[in-house]
Every structure is written in structure tokens, then in C-alpha cells.
Amino acid sequence: MSGSLAAFADLLERLLFTQGRNAKLALLRDWFASQPDPDRGIGLAAITGDLGFATAKPAMIRALVAERTDPMLFDLSYDYVGDLAETVALLWPAPEHPEPPPGLADVVAALELAPRASVPAMLADWLDRLDVSGRLALVKLVTGGLRVGASGGLARMALAEWSGRPVEEVEEAWHACLPPYLPLFDWLEGRGPRPDAAGAPVFRPLMLAHPLEEADLAAIAPETHRAEWKWDGIRVQACAGPSGRRLWSRSGEDLSAAFPEIVAAMEFSGVVDGELLVLRDGVVAPFGDLQQRLNRKIVTPRMQKEFPAAVRLYDILFDGAEDLRPLPFDARRARLEGFLATHAPARFDLSPLVPFAEVEELAVRRATARAEAIEGLMLKRADSAYVAGRVKGLWWKWKRAPLSVDCVLMYAQRGHGKRSSYYSDYTFGLWRGEELVPVGKAYSGFTDVELVWLDRWVRAHTTARFGPVREVEKALVLEVVFDAAQPSSRHRSGLAMRFPRIARIRADKPAAEADRLEVLAAMVGKG
Amino acid sequence: MTSPHPDTWMRVTPKGLFCEPAGVYIDPSRAVDRAIISHGHSDHARPGHRAVLATAETLAIMRARMGADRAGGSQQAMALGAPLDINGVTIRLVPAGHVLGSAQVVLEWRGSRIVVSGDYKRAADPTCAGFEPVPCDVFVTEATFALPVFRHPPAAGEIQRLLASIRLFPERCHVIGVYALGKAQRLIALLRQAGWERPIYLHGALIALCELYESLGVPLGPLLPVPPLQKRGKAEAGLAGEIVLAPPSADSTPWSRRLADPVSCAASGWLRVRQRAKMRGIELPLVISDHADWDELLATASDVQAPEVWITHGREDALAYALGTRGIRARALHLVGRGEDEDEALPEAAPEPAPAA
Incomplete structure (x- = not known):
């Protein structure tokens, strides 16, 4: 299937840059609908980390590119880009008239069969035939470095949405198949029975409350x-x-x-x-x-x-x-x-x-x-x-009823996706003596109306900016609820909260009356 | 008689390149008596010179951006290719292919020729005349994208990626961060070439220069301002399926709330490096640049057959090294104030983590 590695490269690139869950689902649905077998299943397994090979070490890739580029220019480029796979993808000198690009399925099949010694020559041949995105996808694929923020759970949700089957059924059937999941796609497209795990130790979707x-x-x-x-x-x-x-x-x-x-x-x-x-x-x-x-x-x-x-x-x-x-x-x-x-x-x-x-x-x-x-x-x-x-x-x-403390808002950061124009991630602190020490960060618990209010408050009370982060006047009290308090060596306060969220905006309460750090410390172990 | 070495009549001064016998600066960084301006971007065209020489388009752009009173005490338009003599120095402007009105400055004195290219690109651009190589003794070049990792793909392919994304997300609006002069108009023209006939929506900051381009004979098709936010709830947020152009980072301001779940796009040569795009939170990076890429820089140096290349700004070390291996003497000028460019300035620094948590 010529060209499908290019399509896969494009999918990877879109997934890498996409923040929103719904947008990722849309990209995956489009992949299942538009790609042939076995490429769609192979791509799926590659993304979810279920493809079982890692045939190339970064050093081998580096040696390949070293044979083809000036060492000084390679160093300057690597220094600038900072990522070996990407540097190689960008620097690789493409031949004047390349052969047609390899297909995703061809590449995976060849890698599974190839003796180790022949991998470098195969890789070099494919790299010659691909464009930048294709080269990046190939290098990431063979070194096992695909990190595009799409989990198996997300992929199965996309399969369910695309096919109209309940996600629990997809879960069970998924675990009964191996890449490239041909029986799974046959079932989802109405051509075959639901794959059955029989005696294999496969995952059965859990019952939830x-x-x-x-x-x-x-x-x-x-x-x-x-x-x-x-x-x-x-x-x-x-x-x-x-x-x-x-x-x-x-x-x-x-x-x-x-x-x-x-x-x-x-x-x-x-x-x-x-x-x-x-x-x-x-x-x-x-x-x-x-x-x-x-x-x-x-x-x-x-x-x-x-x-x-x-x-x-x-x-x-x-x-x-x-x-x-x-x-x-x-x-x-x-x-x-x-x-x-x-x-x-x-x-x-x-x-x-x-x-x-x-x-x-x-x-x-x-x-x-x-x-x-x-x-x-x-x-x-x-x-x-x-x-x-x-x-x-x-x-x-x-x-159990959550624990709660009254904190003071210290910093706010812009959100992602739909929230990219809102300061929606809040870092808050408690008093230790005369100073506030940060104790946690929350980006949920408030309503849309409260978010608009908080965003406006942050913009009107900014005292300093660090990139997307604003420091604000220490004047707004937030009632924060959380499931447990734990000691933490990573936080300056020495304490961390589990699942903190904003329960209420206490605009009525002066910041000086917010809780002290000792209140939170006393809650350790009570959660 | 041997001709004088360019060093003897073109000097680097704190205000920029100065042609001594003509008494004229080229793209000076501060107000001077007499200036030749290669193009309208603000790191090349500064306000307050007494006399300014440039193409008619560049002069019009300067007047539109700085106001007629600051765009030069006296302005003299030069037609492309027409020679002008100043104190024995013959001066010509030749297309640079960067933005509308952009020109290389060709100077000749006593048989010695210097080409100051300003910013340039070799790829075709429907909004401006294409770069013409002029053989010379010294070629003065930019080096914005002077690393072999920067190879701009064909712009038409990038436009196709944008159109594919619009088909995939018809319920969302695509907002493209672009610079007001050059990139915005080129993108619009490329979209028109690709068959996009719908109105293209503009952030207020881009309207004036688009109108100016049209008045200077560059057709851009139907353009509309982005309508203000409808007060009645989110369902009204608009322009689903449409293309909006805005200054970079406008989509992180409250302005963007008038748009339907915008897909954040940007068009710049820097986006070739994926991690850069990721850092800036861009969902769809379009690698479209108005600057020469690595291959174009090397090809141009060879086309103009200059034994010596001076590099004004950018990544001088890689270019100087690569030219050296080709037998061309290269020298970095370290011009002050250059590259603080509005057209393709370095992307904003990486987001700093919150001080806690």
C-alpha cells in the first residue's frame, strides 16, 4: 500500500500537536475510516505501543546520518533541534529522484523478519524514499519513541465511536486480537463475528460505579x-x-x-x-x-x-x-x-x-x-x-466527604484547547508565618460562569508575567476540596493534595483569613 | 586599473551598512540623513530618515505603517532595474521576492559591485516579483534559516494540509497566526490559488495592509472582518468551517472567544522543527516562509558567483562554514537590531512552569 506511511506520518503529526480529546478522537476515527487493512491496525498498534519490536538503537540511526552529512553541520543542527530523530529526519539528504515511498505494512513486516545486521541498509533505503514527516515517523517507529498522547483507552473509544458499538464490547474484542486486529475490524464493519478470547488471559472491561x-x-x-x-x-x-x-x-x-x-x-x-x-x-x-x-x-x-x-x-x-x-x-x-x-x-x-x-x-x-x-x-x-x-x-x-481548606490564589496559567484564551489553571497557597507557600494546583470544580469571572479577575489583578503564567495579587480566597493530604518532598510546602478542585470562590473572605499551612499538615493521614 | 575592494567603500557602522562615496545607508537601524530601504518590515524600514529611496510599493507600505510624516522627509521612488547615479555610485533595485516591493540594492563603484539583498526567498510568491540573481563581487545575505534542517516544503502542499484539516473539523474555525505584512497576503493568495473562494476573515490588525496590497494591484478576493462576539451564549460563537487570519498569539487572547472552538494554526519557517511548534501550542503548523531556506541560501550564493559573502543576521556560523567548504569567503557583519524582525521573529520563549505544583 504505497503512500500509507505518509498518511501514518500525517496522523502522528496531528496527534502530537492536538491537545483536545475530542479532536484526537476525530483524527483516529478518520484514520480507521480512511485506511486499508492491515495498515490501519498496524498504525493503531504503533500508536498504543502494542507493536512488539524495537530494532534500532539511536546510535545506529546516528551512524547512518553521519555517513551522509557534514559532521560540523550535523552538530550545529542537532544542537539547535535537540532531538536526534527529528534532526535526522530534517537533515537526511534525499536523492534527486527518489523511489516511491514504502508502505507502513511493508515496513513493519520487513522489520519483523529482518536479521539485525540488515536493518541499517533497509532503514537507509526507506529514509531515501520518504519526506520529512515520513522519515520522522519511521525513525520514531523503529526506535520505539512514538509519544503522541493517545492511549489504548482513547483508541478503543475512537473505535467504538467510529463503529457505533459499545466501548465495553470493543474493549473485550480488542484484547482478544493481536495487531493488525483484522478480526476486530471485520467485526466492527459487520463482516465477521465478535472476536472471542476463549481461555486467553485477556482483559475484561470492569464494572464501574x-x-x-x-x-x-x-x-x-x-x-x-x-x-x-x-x-x-x-x-x-x-x-x-x-x-x-x-x-x-x-x-x-x-x-x-x-x-x-x-x-x-x-x-x-x-x-x-x-x-x-x-x-x-x-x-x-x-x-x-x-x-x-x-x-x-x-x-x-x-x-x-x-x-x-x-x-x-x-x-x-x-x-x-x-x-x-x-x-x-x-x-x-x-x-x-x-x-x-x-x-x-x-x-x-x-x-x-x-x-x-x-x-x-x-x-x-x-x-x-x-x-x-x-x-x-x-x-x-x-x-x-x-x-x-x-x-x-x-x-x-x-x-467520604472531601477535606477542605481556604487557600489564596497565587498564580494562574492559560489552559489548552477550548480554554486557551482563559486563565483556567490555578496555583494556590496557604499562610506560613507572613508568607504564602504554594500547596497545589487545580483546574476544575468551577462552573463556566465562574471561569469567566476568575479569568477576568486574574487579568485585572496581574502583578507579573512568566510566559503563559501570571502572578496575581494575593487577594482572592478559594475554597479548595481534596481527597487526601500527603507529605511531599517535591513541594516547597512539604505537602501535597490528592485531586484538589475549586469548590467555591470566596470573594467575601479577606486573604489574611485564609487557612494556615498547619491546618493542611494536620489533615495528613485523615484522608 | 584594478577595482577597489568592497571593504574600502562599504562599511559596517553602528547605524548599519554605509556606502561611503554615495553617502547613503542601506536599511539603517536608526534615523539617518539618506537611506535606501530594501523592504517594509520594521527591522529594515525605520522611521525618521531625512531622505528615503525605495520602490514605490515599499514607500507606500512605510507611509501606511508609520504615517506619511515619519516615513521619510523626502521620498524618492525608484523603478525596478532603473539605474540612479549618486556621486559616481550607480544604484539599481532588483526584485528580492520577499514581500511586495522588496528589492535587492545593487551598488557599483569604479568597477566593483556589491549586492545587498535585504531579505529574500527563491520560491514563487503570487504577491511579489521573483528574486533575480545579479553577479557581483560581494553578496550581502541574510541567514535567518541557515541550518540544513530548514528546508521549506512547497507552500501549495502546506495549503492542502490546511484544507484537509478544514474538511476533518468542519465544526471548528481555523485561526492562522501570521504577520501583518507579507505572510498574511501570501497565505490569502495561496488559498485563492488552491481554489478557496469563500471570504477569508481578518483580525482588525491585518485589514489595513491587505487593503493596501489590493490597491497596489495584488488581488486577494473577498475579505471580511471577524464579527464581534454574539452575546447570546456560546452556541452563537462563529465562523465554523471558515479561515481566520490573525496576528500570532491572538488566539490566546479574549478576542478568540468569538470563534467556534478554534484550531490554532500558524505559518512560519520555524515550525519545521516540530518541538518548537509543540511548545507554542500550535495544533496545525504550516511551514511557509518568506525567507530563503538552507538550499536557497547556498544556491543563491553560487548563482551570484560572488567570491565573498557578507552575512547580516541569522545563523551565521553554519552558513559561513558551508560557504567556506565551497571556496567562498564568508564574513559575519553582526548588524545591530536585525532579526528582531516582525515577519519571522524567533518564537516566544518556552512556557515557564508555574512556580509551584
Whole structure:
């Protein structure tokens, strides 16, 4: 398919520059609609990081370009551009009459088969045949450096929007296919059945909960609902069977490599749903401890010892090959308890039900559960099947009331995309002695009308500018709510907030009466 | 008789290049007695000279931008190619292809010839006459894009990328950041060549020069001012599917709220380097420049057959080195005040992070 690498290069470039989620979705939908197989699937896998090769080291690319350019001009150029792949793409001397460009599928197929020694010559030949964007895409592709801000979740959402299928179905089918996802596209375009994972350890989309509003409480009753703690870790799905083991995040990212001790403990065949936690002698550690383990490609034995991970189970989706998802919650719960009793895997335990006789009792338990590791309560209908996605009325999350402090606005920064003309990102601080120290940054919680007001206030009270950032008069009090306070070595105040957002603009309150840093410090561990 | 070396009659002074026997400065950075102006950009055309020589178009642009009283005590228009003698120095203006009215200044004295090219490009531009190489003893050149990473793609292809984006996002408005003199009009003319016949909407800061171009015989098609914000809610925000031209960074000001979810575009040679464009938050960078790119700079130096090249401003080291490897003596002039250019000034510095968080 000649020309499709150019189309892929164009897609990469647009994705790289596009800030807005909707615009990225539009670009991806257009890609699926306009590209042939297998190129569209290969491009998709390349973007989401699911293409399994990295055949070229930067040094090899550099050697190729060194053979073709003046070293002095290369150095001056690299110095200016600052990125090797881009410097090479821009500097590569194209022949006068190049051969037609290679197709994306041809390139990927050749790279998968090629012996290592022949890769440089192949690359040089392709680079000769491509334009600047194509060269940049190729170099990024072969060095594994595509970072265009489009996750697998976003790509699957785009597939769902493009095809009109529910995103949960797309999720499951996606995980049952490999690049270039031909059965997936066949199904989405009505030419084939939905791909089925069968026994493979694939991700099954999770069932999610709605936030509980006061008005919803009326529908909750001990006869029809079950309550359990909402642990403060990350939701995971553990899949194990004869064909392998995987630990998935709630969005379907593979966490197996980061938590080898969990994978090693998965001595069972089935799919279970729970909360990944750092657990020491049965006590759940603060979320910050778990954070030490997240976003790591490799994990040292020391990390595993210092921050021992465990999974606390809420639910069971498969027992062996038997799909339990159509069963009601109570039946699944009984199967989960039996499953744990049978297999007794290390590092897995059961999240207990919270018994209650009336709803008021739950309200008290929720308010008084001040253990750090509990975010609140989950309320689940006893007869609810396990349904992918956020179906209203089946599961509720009832988080503890957020913590709150009155802060002073210190800096404001222009937003992106639709908000690029608004100062919409706010840095705020608390008093320490006579000075304000920044404690956090928020860009949500306010209404559109409040945003217009805040933007005008920032423009009228600017005292200094640093690029897109304005420092403002220390005169506006913002009531900031957040889920937890943590010690932090990255902040000058020594404290950080989890998920801060602007609850109210307190234009009525003098800045001197805003809270002091000690107030926030006292909240550490209370979250 | 051997002709004098250009060094002996063209000097670099704090006010700029000075032709001693003619008593005239070329593109001086401060007010002088007598000046020849290559083109209307503000780092070449400064106000307050007593006598100004330039093309009729450049003089008209200067009057429009600075007001008739500041555009030169006396103004003398020179037709392209017509020689003028000042104290034995023969002076001619030759098209430079940069913006409307832009000219190279060709000076000859006692058999020695210097060409001061001002800013120039070699690519075709529907809004101005194309560059003509003139053989000379010293060629004075800019070096704005003098790195081999700067190779401007054909402008028509960039316009096609813009039109493809408009098809992909019909519910959004495309705002292109451009400089008021030259780039705006070239972009409009390129869009017309590509078949875009709809009205093109202009930020107020661009209207006067577009009108001037039209009055000087450059047709630009239907142009409209961007209408003010409708007070009745966001649904009214307008110009979905349309093209709006505005000064760079106007789309981060409240002015842009009158536009429908704008796609932020910009047209500049700097955008060839992707990380630059990313830093500026541009969603659709169009690599369109009115300056010579690397290949054009080298080709031009060879076309004019000059044994010596003087570099006024830009990235002198790379160009001087590359010319040296081709047997051409090159020298950087380090002219003051140049390159603080309004037409393709360096992009705004990287956004600084907020001091906290």
C-alpha cells in the first residue's frame, strides 16, 4: 500500500500537536475510516505501543546520518533541534529522484523478519524514499519513541465511536486480537463475528460505579443492597489460566511486569476483580506507598520488600472457563469465597462485606471510618449481574466527604484547547508565618460562569508575567476540596493534595483569613 | 586599473551598512540623513530618515505603517532595474521576492559591485516579483534559516494540509497566526490559488495592509472582518468551517472567544522543527516562509558567483562554514537590531512552569 506511511506520518503529526480529546478522537476515527487493512491496525498498534519490536538503537540511526552529512553541520543542527530523530529526519539528504515511498505494512513486516545486521541498509533505503514527516515517523517507529498522547483507552473509544458499538464490547474484542486486529475490524464493519478470547488471559472491561448523591440514598436498603469498603488503591483484574497470567489495570493496561510477586501468586484459573494495595501485616499502607510501585517498567527485589503488594478481592468474573458474570452479586460473592477457600493464593484476600441494618448506620460508618486506606463505601445491588461499564442504578460509590481548606490564589496559567484564551489553571497557597507557600494546583470544580469571572479577575489583578503564567495579587480566597493530604518532598510546602478542585470562590473572605499551612499538615493521614 | 575592494567603500557602522562615496545607508537601524530601504518590515524600514529611496510599493507600505510624516522627509521612488547615479555610485533595485516591493540594492563603484539583498526567498510568491540573481563581487545575505534542517516544503502542499484539516473539523474555525505584512497576503493568495473562494476573515490588525496590497494591484478576493462576539451564549460563537487570519498569539487572547472552538494554526519557517511548534501550542503548523531556506541560501550564493559573502543576521556560523567548504569567503557583519524582525521573529520563549505544583 504505497503512500500509507505518509498518511501514518500525517496522523502522528496531528496527534502530537492536538491537545483536545475530542479532536484526537476525530483524527483516529478518520484514520480507521480512511485506511486499508492491515495498515490501519498496524498504525493503531504503533500508536498504543502494542507493536512488539524495537530494532534500532539511536546510535545506529546516528551512524547512518553521519555517513551522509557534514559532521560540523550535523552538530550545529542537532544542537539547535535537540532531538536526534527529528534532526535526522530534517537533515537526511534525499536523492534527486527518489523511489516511491514504502508502505507502513511493508515496513513493519520487513522489520519483523529482518536479521539485525540488515536493518541499517533497509532503514537507509526507506529514509531515501520518504519526506520529512515520513522519515520522522519511521525513525520514531523503529526506535520505539512514538509519544503522541493517545492511549489504548482513547483508541478503543475512537473505535467504538467510529463503529457505533459499545466501548465495553470493543474493549473485550480488542484484547482478544493481536495487531493488525483484522478480526476486530471485520467485526466492527459487520463482516465477521465478535472476536472471542476463549481461555486467553485477556482483559475484561470492569464494572464501574456511579457517585452516590443524597437523593439516591432512598433507594438503598439492606434487603436489596450489599455494602463493602472502598479501598484506596487501584482497581485491578487478575487473569490466570493454562495459557498465561496477567494483571490488568481498570483501563486495560498490563501491570504484570511491575508486580511480579502478584503474578507469581496467581495459582488459580479464573478472573477476579479487586483492589491492588501495599499491605504490611494485613494493614493497608497509604496510597503514596503504592505510588512508589506504579509506573515502573522493572521492579527491584528491594522495592518488592519495602512496598509489598497484595490484591483485596471484590468480585469474580470467571471460575476456570465458566463465565460467572451473568450471575447476581450474591451468587458471585458465594463463588468468590469458595474460590478463595479452594485455591488460597498468597497475596490475595477477601474484602469483607460491611453488614448494616439500616442506611443511617452506613452513614455513620462512612463518616467515622478514618483509616487512611478507606476512601468510602461501595453499595451494590444484591441481584446485579457483572456488567461492563458504568450502568446507573446497580453499583454506587459513596466516598467520604472531601477535606477542605481556604487557600489564596497565587498564580494562574492559560489552559489548552477550548480554554486557551482563559486563565483556567490555578496555583494556590496557604499562610506560613507572613508568607504564602504554594500547596497545589487545580483546574476544575468551577462552573463556566465562574471561569469567566476568575479569568477576568486574574487579568485585572496581574502583578507579573512568566510566559503563559501570571502572578496575581494575593487577594482572592478559594475554597479548595481534596481527597487526601500527603507529605511531599517535591513541594516547597512539604505537602501535597490528592485531586484538589475549586469548590467555591470566596470573594467575601479577606486573604489574611485564609487557612494556615498547619491546618493542611494536620489533615495528613485523615484522608 | 584594478577595482577597489568592497571593504574600502562599504562599511559596517553602528547605524548599519554605509556606502561611503554615495553617502547613503542601506536599511539603517536608526534615523539617518539618506537611506535606501530594501523592504517594509520594521527591522529594515525605520522611521525618521531625512531622505528615503525605495520602490514605490515599499514607500507606500512605510507611509501606511508609520504615517506619511515619519516615513521619510523626502521620498524618492525608484523603478525596478532603473539605474540612479549618486556621486559616481550607480544604484539599481532588483526584485528580492520577499514581500511586495522588496528589492535587492545593487551598488557599483569604479568597477566593483556589491549586492545587498535585504531579505529574500527563491520560491514563487503570487504577491511579489521573483528574486533575480545579479553577479557581483560581494553578496550581502541574510541567514535567518541557515541550518540544513530548514528546508521549506512547497507552500501549495502546506495549503492542502490546511484544507484537509478544514474538511476533518468542519465544526471548528481555523485561526492562522501570521504577520501583518507579507505572510498574511501570501497565505490569502495561496488559498485563492488552491481554489478557496469563500471570504477569508481578518483580525482588525491585518485589514489595513491587505487593503493596501489590493490597491497596489495584488488581488486577494473577498475579505471580511471577524464579527464581534454574539452575546447570546456560546452556541452563537462563529465562523465554523471558515479561515481566520490573525496576528500570532491572538488566539490566546479574549478576542478568540468569538470563534467556534478554534484550531490554532500558524505559518512560519520555524515550525519545521516540530518541538518548537509543540511548545507554542500550535495544533496545525504550516511551514511557509518568506525567507530563503538552507538550499536557497547556498544556491543563491553560487548563482551570484560572488567570491565573498557578507552575512547580516541569522545563523551565521553554519552558513559561513558551508560557504567556506565551497571556496567562498564568508564574513559575519553582526548588524545591530536585525532579526528582531516582525515577519519571522524567533518564537516566544518556552512556557515557564508555574512556580509551584
